[in-house]
Each structure stands twice: as structure tokens, then as C-alpha cells.
Amino acid sequence: MALLIRNDDVSMASRIWELLDMYKIIKEKIPNAIIWSAVTVFSKGRAGPVNPKATHGESRNFADEFYYDVDDAWRYHKGFGDKIVSHGLFHIDHTHLDYKAVEMSILGSCKYLKTDVFVPPYGYINDNIIAICKKHSIKVEHPYPSSGWLSLELNKFNPKHEKWYFHSWRYSVKDFKEALEKGI
Numbered sequence: 001m002a003l004l005i006r007n008d009d010v011s012m013a014s015r016i017w018e019l020l021d022m023y024k025i026i027k028e029k030i031p032n033a034i035i036w037s038a039v040t041v042f043s044k045g046r047a048g049p050v051n052p053k054a055t056h057g058e059s060r061n062f063a064d065e066f067y068y069d070v071d072d073a074w075r076y077h078k079g080f081g082d083k084i085v086s087h088g089l090f091h092i093d094h095t096h097l098d099y100k101a102v103e104m105s106i107l108g109s110c111k112y113l114k115t116d117v118f119v120p121p122y123g124y125i126n127d128n129i130i131a132i133c134k135k136h137s138i139k140v141e142h143p144y145p146s147s148g149w150l151s152l153e154l155n156k157f158n159p160k161h162e163k164w165y166f167h168s169w170r171y172s173v174k175d176f177k178e179a180l181e182k183g184i
Contacts, residue, residue, distance in 0.1 A: 006036040006141070006149070006165040008087060008119060010080065011043035012072040019168045022176045023081055029184055030159055035081030038119040038165075040091040041109050042070040077114060085117035085141070086110045095126045103132045110138055117141060157183030 005026055010019065019037075026033050068090070077084065086109040088094060094102050106118050106129070116138050120129060123142045133140040141147065152166035157180055171179065 002162075003030055003033045003159060004036065004163045005030075005033050005152075006038055006085070006119065006163075007081065007168050008038040008165055009040065009091065009121075009167050009169060010037040010074075010087070011040045011091070012074055013043040014169060018173050019080070021173045022168055022171070025173070025177050025180060029180055034083070036083045036085050036117070036119075037080040038085050038087040039074050039080075039109075039113055040087045040121070041074050041089045041112055043072050043074075043091075044070050074113070083115070083117070084113050085115050085119055086113050087119050088121055091121045093122055093124050094120055094129055095124045097128075099128050099132070102128050106132050106138060107136060110136075152179055159184060 007019065007022075023035055026035055070090075086106065089105045089109045092105075094105060097105070110116065110118060117140075118129075118133055118138050119141045125140065125142050129140060132138070142149070148163045149165050150161055150163065152164050153170060157164065166176075166179075168176070
């Protein structure tokens with residue numbers, strides 16, 4: 001089985017050229033790697049796809065207006081790894097939304113991105129997410145070790161482990177290369 005590496009929080013606010021350089025490094029160092037980009041459809045300029053408060057555990061409130069202050073939408077369907085997967089319409093905790101709102105985010109983003117995989121932001125999952133994905137034949141992935149995913153940010157990279165995820169916005173290209181090379 002090939003090594004799967006998933007980059008979460010990709011959006012138009014990502015540092016696109018650095019992200020592509022990281023993907024190039026992955027392919028150079030691990031030619032058989034399969035790269036997934038977990039894309040959030042709507043974002044705000046260079047502010048990033050996530051709420052700065054939420055990345056530090058201070059606020060994951062789905063009603064926080066930060067999430068809706070958008071000015072851009074993902075517009076690439078190729079060239080960002082081997083597969084683009086959904087990270088939702090907005091980078092929000094879907095467990096706080098009602099069933100129809102979750103369904104809209106998952107279905108709308110998966111159809112727009114032409115994918116059948118949904119990766120919940122923050123890794124939060126509940127029965128609604130599972131039921132919606134099952135109902136619409138969408139595979140739901142989350143970053144828990146119990147599902148086989150290890151974080152490159154929290155674990156030393158080991159190419160013998162088959163499923164890794166990371167957040168490109170947390171790295172410079174140099175730091176990413178060093179993190180990857182430590183385990184090779």
C-alpha cells in the first residue's frame with residue numbers, strides 16, 4: 001500500500017507556492033506517496049482558512065463572524081496533490097450545526113470539489129456527520145490515531161506508517177523538509 005499524506009486547511013488563503021513546494025518535496029523524498037489536499041471552499045484573503053482564536057483552542061463557535069467574512073473561494077480542481085478532498089464549505093466545527101446545515105456543507109463542498117471524501121475540521125465528528133456521509137456514499141476521514149492517521153506535527157515521520165496528516169500553514173518550506181527528512 002502507498003503512503004498517504006494529507007494536508008488539512010488548504011484554501012485560497014494558503015501560501016499556494018509554498019504548499020506546492022512542500023508537495024514537490026514529498027514526491028522527491030517519497031515517490032510512492034499519495035497526497036491529499038483537504039480543502040476549505042470559502043476563505044478570507046491572506047487571513048488563512050481557520051479562525052486564529054480557534055487554532056489556539058479559544059473559540060470554535062460556529063457562529064463566530066470570522067468564518068463568514070470571506071472574499072474568495074477555491075478555484076483549482078487539479079495540481080494540488082493527487083486528490084482534493086473536502087474540509088467543508090467553511091472551516092467550522094460541524095458538530096455544532098444542525099443536520100441540514102451539515103448536509104449542505106458536506107454535499108456542497110464535495111460536489112464543488114468533485115470528491116467523495118470529507119475530512120471534518122478540527123477532527124470533530126458526530127452521528128450526523130457519519131449518517132450524512134453514509135447516506136451520500138461519502139467517505140469520512142478524521143485525524144485520530146484510532147483511524148490510522150498520525151500527525152506530522154506531533155510525531156516523528158516514519159515512512160513505514162501508511163497515513164500521515166499535516167497543516168502546511170504551520171511550516172516554512174525549510175521546516176517542512178526537515179520534519180520529513182528526520183524520519184527518512
